[in-house]
Amino acid sequence: MKLVIIEGPGKRETLKKYLGSDYQVVATKGHVRDLPVKSIGVDISKNFEPQYEIMEGKESIIKELKKMASKSSQVLLATDPDREGEAISWHISHILNIDENEPCRIEFNEISESVVKKALLNPRKINMNLVNAQQGRRILDRLVGYKVSPIICRKIKPNLSAGRVQSVCLKLIVDREKEITNFKPQEYWSINLLVEKNGTKFKANLATKCAKKFVPANQQETNEVVEYIKDKDIIVKDIKRTVTKSNPPAPFITSTLQQDALNKIGMSIPQTTKSAQVLYEGVELGSEGKVALITYIRTDSTRVSPEAQQKAKDYIVKTYGKEYAPEKFNVYKTKKNAQDAHEAIRPISLERTPESVKQFMSSENYKLYKLIYERFVASQMTQATYDSQVVNIEVGDYGFKATGKTPIFAGYTRAYKVYEETNNEDEQNEAKLPVLKELDKLNLVDILKEQKFTKPPARFTEATIIKSMEEKGIGRPATYAPTVMTLSYRKYVEKEGKFLKPTELGTVVTEFLEKYFPDIMNVSFTAEMEDKLDEIEEGHVKWQDVVGKFYLAFEQEVRSAFRESKKMSVAPQVSDVICEKCGAKMVIREGKYDKFLACPNYPRCQNIKSLETKKKIVCSCPECGKDVVEKYTKNGKLFYACSGYPSCSFASWEKPTNLRCPKCKSYLTVREGKTIYTYKCSNKECDYEKKEDAPREIKNDNEEN
Numbered sequence: 001m002k003l004v005i006i007e008g009p010g011k012r013e014t015l016k017k018y019l020g021s022d023y024q025v026v027a028t029k030g031h032v033r034d035l036p037v038k039s040i041g042v043d044i045s046k047n048f049e050p051q052y053e054i055m056e057g058k059e060s061i062i063k064e065l066k067k068m069a070s071k072s073s074q075v076l077l078a079t080d081p082d083r084e085g086e087a088i089s090w091h092i093s094h095i096l097n098i099d100e101n102e103p104c105r106i107e108f109n110e111i112s113e114s115v116v117k118k119a120l121l122n123p124r125k126i127n128m129n130l131v132n133a134q135q136g137r138r139i140l141d142r143l144v145g146y147k148v149s150p151i152i153c154r155k156i157k158p159n160l161s162a163g164r165v166q167s168v169c170l171k172l173i174v175d176r177e178k179e180i181t182n183f184k185p186q187e188y189w190s191i192n193l194l195v196e197k198n199g200t201k202f203k204a205n206l207a208t209k210c211a212k213k214f215v216p217a218n219q220q221e222t223n224e225v226v227e228y229i230k231d232k233d234i235i236v237k238d239i240k241r242t243v244t245k246s247n248p249p250a251p252f253i254t255s256t257l258q259q260d261a262l263n264k265i266g267m268s269i270p271q272t273t274k275s276a277q278v279l280y281e282g283v284e285l286g287s288e289g290k291v292a293l294i295t296y297i298r299t300d301s302t303r304v305s306p307e308a309q310q311k312a313k314d315y316i317v318k319t320y321g322k323e324y325a326p327e328k329f330n331v332y333k334t335k336k337n338a339q340d341a342h343e344a345i346r347p348i349s350l351e352r353t354p355e356s357v358k359q360f361m362s363s364e365n366y367k368l369y370k371l372i373y374e375r376f377v378a379s380q381m382t383q384a385t386y387d388s389q390v391v392n393i394e395v396g397d398y399g400f401k402a403t404g405k406t407p408i409f410a411g412y413t414r415a416y417k418v419y420e421e422t423n424n425e426d427e428q429n430e431a432k433l434p435v436l437k438e439l440d441k442l443n444l445v446d447i448l449k450e451q452k453f454t455k456p457p458a459r460f461t462e463a464t465i466i467k468s469m470e471e472k473g474i475g476r477p478a479t480y481a482p483t484v485m486t487l488s489y490r491k492y493v494e495k496e497g498k499f500l501k502p503t504e505l506g507t508v509v510t511e512f513l514e515k516y517f518p519d520i521m522n523v524s525f526t527a528e529m530e531d532k533l534d535e536i537e538e539g540h541v542k543w544q545d546v547v548g549k550f551y552l553a554f555e556q557e558v559r560s561a562f563r564e565s566k567k568m569s570v571a572p573q574v575s576d577v578i579c580e581k582c583g584a585k586m587v588i589r590e591g592k593y594d595k596f597l598a599c600p601n602y603p604r605c606q607n608i609k610s611l612e613t614k615k616k617i618v619c620s621c622p623e624c625g626k627d628v629v630e631k632y633t634k635n636g637k638l639f640y641a642c643s644g645y646p647s648c649s650f651a652s653w654e655k656p657t658n659l660r661c662p663k664c665k666s667y668l669t670v671r672e673g674k675t676i677y678t679y680k681c682s683n684k685e686c687d688y689e690k691k692e693d694a695p696r697e698i699k700n701d702n703e704e705n
Contacts, residue, residue, distance in 0.1 A: 003072035004106075005065065005092060007079045011111055013290040014282035015078075018113040019120075026068060028079070032058045033091040035138065040146045042139055048547045050139060052091070062095060069096045074104075076123060081107040081342060082298055083137070083537065084478060086130035093126060101125055110348045111282065111292035133536040136543030140164055140529070140550060144520055147558045151516075152509055155565050157590070160509060161490060165475045167513055168526045169483050170492050172468055173460055174502045174510040183456035189216040190450050191225055193393070193400055195234055195442040200434035203448070204391070208399035222449050229395045230447065236440040237394040244388045244405070248412035250302040250332035251344035251379040252372060254477035255470040257297075259463035260375070262498070265367045269462040269481045275368045276345075285360050292348060293357070294372055298477040299342035300470070302332040304380075308346060312380035315350040320414055326382050346376040378416030385409045389433055393442065404433035459499035473527030505570050512568055516561035519553060572600070576637055581607045597632075619656050622667040622682075624648040628656055656682070663688045 002023050006012065009027035016025050033052045035041035043049040054062055069075050075098060077089035089105055098104050103123040108115045141164050148162040191206040206225065208214055216222040252260070261272040276297040282290035304312075309329040316325045332344075347369070354370035361369065385408040393400040407413075460468065466480045475483055484500075487493045492506030502510070514521045532546045572587035577597055579586050582605040586597040599605040611632045619628045621642040628650075629643045642650040654669035659679065661668055666683040681688040 001072055002074040002076065003068050004076045004078050005089075007085065007088060008277070008281055010277065010281035011292065014111050014292050015116065017289060018111075018116045024068060024072070026065065028058075028061060028065075028088065028092065031055060031084075031088055031091070032062060032065075033095065035142055040142060042142055044551070047544050048139055048551070050135065054095075065092070065096060076120070077105050077126070078107065078119070080298070081109060081296055082478060083130050083134040086127055087134035087138075090126050090128075090131045100128075109343050110295040111280070112348050129537050129539045132543045133533050136536050136546055137533055139543070139547055143547070143551060143554065147554070148513070148517060148520070148561075151558070151561050151565070152512060155561075156508055156512060156568050157505075157570060160505075161486075162509070162513060162517075162520075163483075163486070164520055164529070165479060165483050165526065166486050167510070167517075168474055168521055168523055169465065169469060170487055170502070170506055171510050171514065171521050172472075172523070173465065173487070173493055173500055174507050176457060176460055177502050177507070180456040180459065185453040185455070187218055188452055188454065189219065189222040190452060191216065191222060192448040193229075193234065193395070193444065194446040194448060195393075196445050197434045197436060197440065197442050200432075201445055202402055202404075202433055204393050204400035204402035206398060207392075207401040210397050211399070214398075219451065222451075225398060226447055226449060229398055230444075232396040234442040234444055235394050236436050236438055236442065237392045237399070238438055239392075239436055240390045242388050243408065244386045246384040246386070246411070246413075248330065248378050248381055248383065249375060249416070251304060251346055251376045253300050253302060253344055254298050255300070255466050255480060257345055257372065258466050258481065260371060261368060262461060262463040265371060267364060267368065269466070269484055271364060272368065273481045275362075275364045278365055279369055279372070283357065283361055283365065285357060291352075293352060293369055295343055295346050295348060297345055299345060300335070300477050301342050302334050302344045303342075304329075304344055304346065304376075308343070309380060311350060312377060316377065316381055316415075320381070323409075324381050324411065324414060326380075330380055332379070344376075344379075345372055347373045350377065374416045378412040381412035381415060382409075384411035384413045391433065391436060402433060406432065459496070459501060461498050461500065465500060472523050473530050474523065476530065504573070508568050508570050512565070516565055517554075517557050519557065572598075574600075575632075577609075577632065579605060579607050581605050619658055621648060621650050622656060623650045652682070654680070654682070661686060661688045 004015065004019060004023050004025045006015065006025060006027050007030060009029060012025050012027055016023070019025065032055060034055050035050060036053050037056070039051075041051045041053075043051060075096060077092055077098075079085035079088040079092075085107070086105075092098075093100065093104065103125055105126050106119040106123050108119045144162065144164040144167075148167075149160065152160045152162055193204045193206075194201060195204060196202075206214065206216075209225075216225060250256070257276065258269055258272050261267040262269065267275065276294070279294045280292060280297050282292045285291045306329070313325045313329070350373075354366060354373050357369070358366050387406045387408050389404045391402040391404075393402065458464075462484055465484060469475050469480055469483070487500075487506070488495070491503055492509060493500045493502050495501070510521070519525050529546075529550070532541065535541045536543045536546060572589050575586050575588055575597060577586045578584070579599045579601075582599060582601055584599055584601050584605070586607075586609070587600045588595055588611070589598045590596075595611050597609045597611060599607040619640075620626065621628050621644065624642060624644055624647075626642055626644040626648065628640050631639055631641050633639065640652045640655055642648040652669065654671065657668050657670050657679070659668040660666070661681040661683065664681065664683050664686045666681050666686060668679045668688075669682050671678040671680070675693065677692045679690045679692070
């Protein structure tokens, strides 16, 4: 009997189908040996020697591994095909006393029968360059975390953390917020002519004045233009016709999948990570059992194997026609520091179309698989072509421009619809134009003018911060999602809609770290460190030398921060809750065990209350019929929830009532003003609304005046 050791238990069943009865498969459920939790675990005096130990809770797994290995004729380590996976295999080999020169390591980029069986025939030694790159990263991160976190806990507030990648990612978000705060909008005006020729109307936007680019800066300039052009002839000066081409997008890598999943199908980074893992490990497909649907999900390479490209070409010719398949396979540029050992993220088999497996999948898994499937097919197709026109129109001294684009050949867009936002007014105004020729006179229908203001850069979303991290070389595919999620967990950032906004705590932590730890907060420095880790993987440098060079300057910064830094306070957050004793807005403070609401007028007013107040309101839960209670978020915002939580998860920002909408029968909510009560339907697609006079308060005869 042979033993195959994997990481995640989710792919155990999928693998067992292909391995047969001669193999046993056991999962480690991630790392089994690591640096200790309660100490730094790095002997700096001994060239940063790591002090590994069995992780808490993994003792039973280790016991089982040893027992099964002792009874097996061969042990094969099939952990994930990346640095982390290689390091896990190395740790297991030490625990099981496997000779480091023994060919015990197998890897596969996809869990399909042919690839798994091929891997079994080609075991190799553990790649120590990969292991050392992981060790270098782990020890760098441990040094930063264990040396810096205690300082910010002492100087700012308890229970804070800093991280080598985490902190510089936070800096990007904080810097963007400062840009937005300091932004001064500039006024400008757009002027469009609505013109007509042969019964077809189209728009042309103002582009030049006296052959130079011109944008009216205020209403006066706009009025001068309008007054000048309203009686002038509108003449077609020239027409430029070209055939433009649109290239298909590259197949997904980790970061682009996370971005498109958020932007196109509304899946958050944690949702995408979880769903992609399921698709990689395997989905139950009825009588077929568990089947893996996509290749490995942590990759920054756009490479596709020739076999997969040929299968894609066959599928495209069969499904769309030979004109949709390029003569030569499409090859996409991969950034220089990508780990090109992996392929791009793609479906394992194009025969398993999204529709053919939809009945077996959750809505999220189906949507993500469909996105991956269509993106890959499109990446192997021909360009889309368009008949594009640019019409330059002359009105006296002013020049206007109209653009039009008509599809000639759909190309890759047959398989993948691209929804790209654009700020280019020319592209926004593209329309079907009439047949025009030079010196044609156009008829004026209307002059459209609009005041506008320049806008600050948008806040980051989860998708755009990951894109920025990738572009700047911060982190790697396996670290993008955990880094962003850590910032939210630590309350350094919060979400406003889909956008990430730094909290005051996040801003204070960033300012402190920038002052005392300029290197770890330097984007270029962090990116260069990633390059150094790549050099370790390539065998060009030793991880101890990289860590040692970093620590030399870092140690001085740590000492300086302890010696020179002063305490920095975070202002308490103001809540929406009114103090019933003095009328002030209560603030959120943090006690030894939890957050609570306190009056800001302390010590004159000493009113405090729990954030977990659950005041019953006169309403039944519209989903289960139990009482509805008032609750507060951790930010002190009032909402209404079912008292039966967690068996019932009903919650509403608006106060629910027992009344039902006369249009759609959904429950009504009420906004209680001093003189008017406003009832609205809770169904967002229903527009029912009703206003009533607020009930008058009837005073008790015995009440004092």
